[in-house]
Amino acid sequence: MEFIVSGLLKALVLLTSGDAETYSAVFATLRVTTASMAASLLLGIPLGFLLGHHDFPGKRQVRILVDTLLSLPTVFVGLMVYAFVSSRGPFGGMGLLFTLPGIAIGQAILALPIVISLVATATQATDRNLRTTLISLGAARRDLLLTSLWETRHGIITAGLVAYGRVMTEVGISMMVGGNIKWHTRTITTAIALETNKGLFAMGIALGLVLLLIAFSVTLGVTFLRRRS
Amino acid sequence: MKKTVALFTLMIICGMAVLTCGAQEFGAPLMMATTTSTDNTGLLDYLAPLFKKDTGIELRWTSVGTGKALLLGQNCDVDVLLVHAPEAEKEFIAAGYGISRMEVMFNDFILIGPDADPAGVKGKGVAEALAAIMDKQAVFASRGDDSGTHKMELSQWKRAGLATPEGEGWYLQVGQGMLTTINVAAERGGYTLTDRGTYIKYSADHKDNPPLKIMVEGDAGLKNRYSVVLLNPERCPKINVSGAVAFARWLADEKGQGYVKGFELMGRPLFFPSAK
Numbered sequence: 314m315e316f317i318v319s320g321l322l323k324a325l326v327l328l329t330s331g332d333a334e335t336y337s338a339v340f341a342t343l344r345v346t347t348a349s350m351a352a353s354l355l356l357g358i359p360l361g362f363l364l365g366h367h368d369f370p371g372k373r374q375v376r377i378l379v380d381t382l383l384s385l386p387t388v389f390v391g392l393m394v395y396a397f398v399s400s401r402g403p404f405g406g407m408g409l410l411f412t413l414p415g416i417a418i419g420q421a422i423l424a425l426p427i428v429i430s431l432v433a434t435a436t437q438a439t440d441r442n443l444r445t446t447l448i449s450l451g452a453a454r455r456d457l458l459l460t461s462l463w464e465t466r467h468g469i470i471t472a473g474l475v476a477y478g479r480v481m482t483e484v485g486i487s488m489m490v491g492g493n494i495k496w497h498t499r500t501i502t503t504a505i506a507l508e509t510n511k512g513l514f515a516m517g518i519a520l521g522l523v524l525l526l527i528a529f530s531v532t533l534g535v536t537f538l539r540r541r542s
Numbered sequence: 543m544k545k546t547v548a549l550f551t552l553m554i555i556c557g558m559a560v561l562t563c564g565a566q567e568f569g570a571p572l573m574m575a576t577t578t579s580t581d582n583t584g585l586l587d588y589l590a591p592l593f594k595k596d597t598g599i600e601l602r603w604t605s606v607g608t609g610k611a612l613l614l615g616q617n618c619d620v621d622v623l624l625v626h627a628p629e630a631e632k633e634f635i636a637a638g639y640g641i642s643r644m645e646v647m648f649n650d651f652i653l654i655g656p657d658a659d660p661a662g663v664k665g666k667g668v669a670e671a672l673a674a675i676m677d678k679q680a681v682f683a684s685r686g687d688d689s690g691t692h693k694m695e696l697s698q699w700k701r702a703g704l705a706t707p708e709g710e711g712w713y714l715q716v717g718q719g720m721l722t723t724i725n726v727a728a729e730r731g732g733y734t735l736t737d738r739g740t741y742i743k744y745s746a747d748h749k750d751n752p753p754l755k756i757m758v759e760g761d762a763g764l765k766n767r768y769s770v771v772l773l774n775p776e777r778c779p780k781i782n783v784s785g786a787v788a789f790a791r792w793l794a795d796e797k798g799q800g801y802v803k804g805f806e807l808m809g810r811p812l813f814f815p816s817a818k
Binding site: 401410494495497511513 | 573582587602603604605606617618619718719721722724725744747778780
C-alpha cells in the first residue's frame with residue numbers, strides 16, 4: 314500500500330528533476346497521441362457529420378458498424394496493424410513497425426469510430442430543429458451546412474475528448490506496434506506496464522500520475538476553448 | 543484573440559504531427575529482439591552505450607520472450623536476435639530462418655521459493671524438487687509464454703519423468719516476463735524457476751532480502767546459455783546485416799566479453815562470458 318504514497322512523491326521528483334527517461338516517455342506519448350488525434354479528427358468529423366446529417370440507404374447498418382467498432386480491443390488493433398506493417402506484410406517496406414508513426418496509425422484506427430459515432434449523434438441532435446429554423450429564415454445550402462457544423466461544436470469537442478482519453482491510455486497498440494523501445498517508442502503507458510511488470514509499483518504509480526497531469530492540462534485547455542466560444 | 547489562440551494551437555498540432563514523421567536517426571540503427579532476462583537485468587542498458595562508443599551503431603531492442611523473438615526474426619522484423627533457447631535456436635537455423643548462432647554468455651537457472659518451503663525442496667536436485675512440489679501440490683509459477691526459461695522449465699518436468707502440470711490448480715501459468723512471474727510466486731508463497739541474473743536483480747530491488755530464496759542450484763542440467771542468432775539475409779534482404787555481424791563480433795570479442803564479465807549487481811556478476 315505504501316507504494317501509492319511513495320508513487321506520489323516519486324511523481325513529483327521525476328517531473329521536477331527532469332528525469333530523462335520520464336520526459337522521453339512523456340514526449341513520445343504527446344507526439345503519438347497528437348498525430349493520431351489529428352488524423353482521426355480530420356477524417357472523423359466530416360464522416361461523422363455526413364453520417365448524422367444525410368439520409369441514405371444502409372444508414373442504419375453503417376451506424377451499427379461504427380458503434381460496434383467502439384469496442385475494438387487495443388491488442389486486436391495492435392495485432393492487425395502489426396500484420397500489415399510487419400516486414401512480411403503489405404506495408405512492410407515503409408519501416409513503420411517499432412516506430413511512433415506506426416503506433417499513431419493504430420491509434421487513429423482506434424479513435425476514428427469514437428469520433429464518427431459521437432459527431433454523428435451530436436449532428437443528429439442539433440439538426441432537425443435547426444434545419445427548419447434556418448430554411449424558414451431563408452438560408453442558402455452552404456450556410457445551412459456551416460451553421461449546422463458550428464452548432465454541433467460542443468458535441469465535436471466532446472467526441473475529441475473521449476477519443477483522446479481512449480488513445481492516451483491504451484497499451485495494446487503501443488506495445489505490439491511500438492515494441493516499447495527505450496528512448497524511441499516507450500510511451501508513458503508502456504513504461505507503466507514495464508515498471509509494474511518488474512514489480513516497481515511506485516514507479517508505475519508515479520508515471521500514471523504524470524499521465525493524469527497531462528490529461529488534466531489538455532482538458533483545461535479544451536474547457537478554455539469551450540468557454541471562449 | 544480567439545483566432546490567434548486557435549491558429550497557434552493548430553500550428554502546434556501540425557508541428558507535433560510533422561515531428562513524429564520526421565524523426566529519423568543518422569546511421570543505421572540495429573534492431574534486436576531479445577528476452578526479458580537480458581532487458582530486465584539491465585544488461586542491455588549497460589551494453590548499448592558501450593557498443594555505440596566502440597562501433598558507432600545505436601542498439602535498439604524490444605524484449606519479448608524467446609518465442610516471440612524467434613517469430614520476429616522469422617518475419618524479418620528485426621535485424622538480430624539475442625536469446626537463450628539452444629534447441630529452438632537450432633531448429634530456427636535448420637528451418638533456414640537463421641544462418642548461425644554464437645553462444646556469448648551463460649548463467650544458470652535456479653529454483654527459488656519461500657522461506658517456509660512447503661514442499662521441502664531445499665538442497666535437493668531439480669527432478670526430486672519438482673516431484674515434491676507436484677506431490678504436495680505446492681504453488682509453482684510458470685512463465686507459460688514459450689520463452690527460453692519456459693522451455694527450460696518444461697524440459698525439467700520431462701527430465702524428472704513428470705507430466706507437465708497443465709490445468710492443475712497449483713500450477714500458475716503467468717504468461718509474462720521473469721520478474722512478473724517471480725512476483726506472482728512471491729505473492730502466492732510458491733516456487734518458480736528463474737535465471738540467476740534476474741534473481742540477482744530481484745534481490746537487489748529488495749535490498750538483498752527478497753521474499754523468495756534460492757532452493758535448488760548447481761544441477762548440471764540447469765545451464766542457461768545465451769546466443770546471438772544471425773538471420774538469413776537471403777530471406778531478409780532489408781535487414782541491417784553489417785550491424786548484426788558487428789554486434790555478434792563485438793560481443794564475442796575480448797572487449798565485449800570483458801564488458802559482460804564486468805556487469806555486476808551488489809558485487810555479483812549476472813552473466814558469465816562464454817564465447818569461443
